[in-house]
Amino acid sequence: MPYNVDTVFQIAGIGIIVAMIHTVLKQMGKEDFAHWVTLFGFGVVLFMIVMLLQDLFTTIKNVFLFRS
Amino acid sequence: MVGLGLIATFLILVIKEQKPVFAFLLATVTGIIIFISLAGKIAGIVKILEHLAVQAHVNQLFLTTILKIIGIAYITEFGAQVTRDAGQGSIAAKIELSGKILIMVMAIPIITVIIETVMQILPT
Numbered sequence: 767m768p769y770n771v772d773t774v775f776q777i778a779g780i781g782i783i784v785a786m787i788h789t790v791l792k793q794m795g796k797e798d799f800a801h802w803v804t805l806f807g808f809g810v811v812l813f814m815i816v817m818l819l820q821d822l823f824t825t826i827k828n829v830f831l832f833r834s
Numbered sequence: 835m836v837g838l839g840l841i842a843t844f845l846i847l848v849i850k851e852q853k854p855v856f857a858f859l860l861a862t863v864t865g866i867i868i869f870i871s872l873a874g875k876i877a878g879i880v881k882i883l884e885h886l887a888v889q890a891h892v893n894q895l896f897l898t899t900i901l902k903i904i905g906i907a908y909i910t911e912f913g914a915q916v917t918r919d920a921g922q923g924s925i926a927a928k929i930e931l932s933g934k935i936l937i938m939v940m941a942i943p944i945i946t947v948i949i950e951t952v953m954q955i956l957p958t
Binding site: 770771773774775777778780781782784785788804807808811812814815818819821822823825826827828829830831 | 838841842845848849852853855856857859860862863864866867869870873874876877880901902904905908909912
């Protein structure tokens with residue numbers, strides 16, 4: 767039943783680490799760079815989600831609409 | 835499944851104060867994982883249903899249409915829930931409406947067969 771639960775923890779860890787880096791960079795006064803870090807983390811997580819979503823849609827296609 | 839939901843809720847609560855965007859993505863991933871693992875279970879049910887339908891000599895058109903309707907309902911529910919989590923309740927309602935209309939379109943052949951049967955039974 768557990769498909770790949772590690773992804774949840776991975777995304778949570780990425781979120782916490784990106785928030786930490788964002789705070790540290792903002793304290794150092796590099797506001798611009800902090801926003802780029804946030805954007806990069808968002809892109810990585812979005813890529814993971816898109817891969818999972820493709821997996822889900824392929825599964826649903828195979829299960830339900832097996833002969834069109 | 836319940837454990838996964840609880841763990842994801844806890845992590846979302848932790849992250850939401852720092853980065854609300856990541857909290858939303860985490861909720862989406864949790865939904866995807868739950869739906870994928872459920873789809874594996876539903877595949878077994880579908881196989882059993884298909885076996886029964888072949889044994890009972892049911893028209894294949896009915897079974898395929900019903901399976902497609904279930905699939906549309908499944909995927910529409912998922913999309914609407916993700917959209918509602920993102921705070922766009924009106925778009926979620928429109929997704930559900932489109933799902934209902936698509937189900938109606940898929941069901942038209944069955945309705946046609948039923949009406950034709952009734953017309954044959956009725957004495958003219």
